[in-house]
Amino acid sequence: MKRHMTAALLSGTALFAASGAQAVEIEYWQYIYETRVTAMDQLIEMFEEQNPDITVEQVTFPYSDYQTRVIAANMAGNGPDVLQLFYGWTDNFVNGGVLQPLSKEAFPDEMIEETFFPIVSAMERNGDYYGLPTAVRSLALFYNKALFEEAGIGGPPETLDELVETGAALAKKDDAGNYTQVGLTVEMGGQDHHWWREVLVRQFGGAPYNDDYTEVTYNDEAGVAATEWYTDLDKEHGIGTPGFMDEGQAAFRAGRAAMTIDGTFRLGSFSSIEDFEWGVAELPANADGLQSNYASYFANGIGAGAEGEELEAAEKFLKFITSPEAMQVWLEVVGELPASPEAALTEENLADPIYGPFLKGLEYAHTTTFYDEAAQRQVIMDMTNRIFLEDQPVAESVAEAAEEEQDIIDDYQ
Amino acid sequence: MATTDTHPPDDQPAAPRLSMRVRRALWVWGFLALPVLFYSVIRFYPTLDAFRLSFTEWNLMRPPKFIGLENYREMFADEDFWQVFRNTFAYLIMGTPISLVVSFTIAYFLDKVRFAHNFLRALYFLPFLTTASAMAWVWRWFYQPAPTGIINSVLSQMGMGQMDFLRSTTWALPSIMVTAIWAGLGFQIIIFMAGLRAIPTTYYEAARIDGVGDWAILRKITLPLLKPTTVFLVVFSSIGFLRIFDQVYNMTNNDPGGPLNSTKPLVLMIYQTAFSSFQMGAAAAQTVVLFTILLIVSLLQLWVLRER
Structure with missing residues (x-):
């Protein structure tokens, strides 16, 4: 009896092994x-x-x-x-x-x-x-064709100056001064922190990091200028404000944001928009024609x-x-x-x-080399939040961010 | 017990049989063994292990490395930690008294209402049955700027400026706390009402006959006799506010605990350190701090509110 069982078990195992080799x-x-x-x-x-x-x-x-x-x-x-x-x-x-x-x-x-x-x-x-x-x-500028047409604007902006001009023309506020429509979504928590790092800082003549991304190098004139330009979208030009409709992509979907910067991965979800037609354009260049992107x-x-x-x-x-x-x-x-x-x-x-x-x-x-992406994103978000919410001078905020981010990078070295 | 009664008494000494007492103990422990084992493995062991881990550097991938008190030293030197520490106590110090006063007031008057009593009680209890994250998202939309947020839309239609509820370093924490208070209110009201019902009506009758006013009855009879209920709720709600997470995480998940860490409680910080930065040792150290706070606050409250 016992022997039979052993034999049966053995042959079972053999069978199992044989079928394993096939599949x-x-x-x-x-x-x-x-x-x-x-x-x-x-x-x-x-x-x-x-x-x-x-x-x-x-x-x-x-x-x-x-x-x-x-x-x-x-x-x-x-x-x-x-x-x-x-x-x-x-x-x-x-x-x-x-x-x-x-x-x-x-x-x-x-x-x-x-x-x-x-x-x-x-x-x-x-x-x-x-x-x-x-x-x-990669990133690109999504724009709402219906809103552009309504405002009589021919096409998407090609330079940063045009972006400011177009954005200001497309933003709308009610009598109490609240946004009802933004020209461009301003949201560091979305893709803007990539845009700022790899595109804006470079377009203002700087570099965000050294070549192997172990050293933060945006704490200079270029970094400050890029940050000032970005925060001025809200503070100076009234083009958009962080937190409008909770998320930039939600505002764009709802037809209340004329432009938003987002990635290829958003195409799938924007393809279900039925209320208006939208288009995609390359990220605006700077005045010298310098273009950059984050992949x-x-x-x-x-x-x-x-x-x-x-x-x-x-x-x-x-x-x-x-x-x-x-x-x-x-x-x-x-x-x-x-x-x-x-x-x-x-x-x-x-x-x-x-x-x-x-x-x-x-x-x-x-392509940025991240060590702790969530924490590094937080640093950039906090950097602009200090300027938006606490009126910290831009240069000071950029310096603080650079120091914090360097600490994060050093922790992983 | 019932079976021994129906059998004729047995004169034979039952030497090998276990006494009733021992057998009962065996039964009890037999049933308790499962939860005890369960709790030892998934609760007590990890709790104790957290103390050990707090002295190590561990990213889950390489074996933990002993580094002594380094995690604690870094944590106490970190400005963000103290901000989070203050936030946690802000939730506790504002949340607990406000929620208790509000829930007691509602329970006190609801107890006197006869019209639609059950319906009203159910209405207050409803939020407690709802998933915290679902509620948090509803509130998150309430708080949005116009045109999305209902509160700001009303303000805006009246021609007033908006309130930056969740976008303000000053108002974000209270805004979130209000929703947490509201969510826990139903439970506290039910417990308070049970406590109120448990007070013998004879005391009230005697007081009325003696011509004591409502206010005096409340102070001299209701509140003192409600003390066990109050102690339970104070401890319960304090622990709840000390480990607040769902509301904060769901209402600020684009910028968790933000803006600028102004709403981040300790539990959210632990979560981020552990599962976003994978610094398990540092997260364990933060957990030990939370554990100590919970322990001290609970013991302190039991001592302050003890029976004299």
Whole structure:
């Protein structure tokens, strides 16, 4: 009896092992954002059709605790095989042993450098790449065509001076002096802190950080001028005010903001606007024609725990989701730009009235290296809040912000 | 017990059988074992472990490194910490007395109302049943500038300037506190009413016969006899205000605890340190401070309001 049972158990195990060799199951993790999850579902379906022996399970978590889940699962030894990560988390994830370097056989350096936009270099540590993006994001100026027409303004502003002029013409206030419509949303908590860092500071002749982003360098005339220009949008020109309709994107959706600066990722949610037509333009240049932009991306990396067949399957899957084919799906479903120039800079895409301006922005974009993005964003928000709410002199506030941000960066060195 | 009664008494000494007392103790502990185990593992152990972690530097990814009192030293030298510390006490010192006075007043008069009594009571209790975050979002929109916010829209239509409720470093904290008071009011009213009902009516009758006025009855009979209820509510609501989080986080989540940290309570700071900056050691140190405050405040209140 006992022997029979052992035999049965053994053969069961053998069977199990045999079927395991045929069908590998890997896990893909990302955070919950409706269009991203839908796009990934489509990609998984396509991939499984091409690779019938591999099953991919998509696991998602709310953005707010995504990082914690990844880290906790990694500690417990059951992390994902392939995972999505913000480029700014790379340091933490590499040092913490969440990711493994991409193998040079499957992903040769020359192939990576040839295929992707140069900003992929943010995924490289000590000669190894730790992830590849499917899509990249950049900023642009969204404008409400109906409001522009109503005010008799021909097109979106091309320079900062025009932005101020147009914005002032489009802002409306009631008899008590309250905004009922803003010309441009003023919201550091949204994308404006990126605009300020990588675009405005540079356009006023400065640089936000040194080359490897370890030193804050905006505490100078240029930084102060950029900040003054930004806070004057409210204080001096009455173009918009922080907190109007709670969030800039809400105000724009409601048709009460003529312009807002936002990223590619907003395209999906703005596409459901039915009350008015909107357009997209490149971020305004300064008087000398200098343009800049902020580009960022979520990359896909391979979890440290993947090995053997799973690693092989994970590499296959990573290759697939970073292929031009996948990039096109991502562009259509999520609205994010393809991460390779070949797939992105097609004539069709460049001529697209919506993708065009974002793509042109990519050519001159900068990618900030963040150490603690939430905390660094808070520093810039507080910097303008001190000016808006407490009337602190601009230079003083910028100096205080620079010091705080340097402390955050130093903590991670 | 009932079964032993129905059986004829047994003269045989039941040597190996356990006495009633022991058996009952075994039963009790048998049932208690589960919650005790549960609490030890998910409550007491992490609580104690937080003390240990507060002496380490730990980002969840590398093993914790012992650094002695460094976390505490940094925390006490941090201006933001003291701002948050003051905010936490502002919630407590304003929130607890105001909520108790308001809820007692409502309970006191509601107790006298016969017309639509149950309906009114349900109405006051309703906010307590609602999810804190949902309520916080409704209030967040109430407080918006015109044209979104209802309060400011009314002000604006009357030609008055707007109130910068949540955009003001002065008014944001009181604005949030009001919603927290309102949310907890229903519970406190119900408890106060139960306390009022528990006071024997004979005292009131005797006082009326002696010709004592309403005010004197309130002061000499109602309030003293309500003391156990009051003590419970003071402690309960103090703890609630000391660990306020939902309202603040949901009403300011674009700038958590802002503007300029003016609304940030200790719990939100702990949350950010732990789950946004991943500095678990520093977060544990902040937790130890919160724990100590809660302990001291609770003991102090029990001592002040003790039975003499």
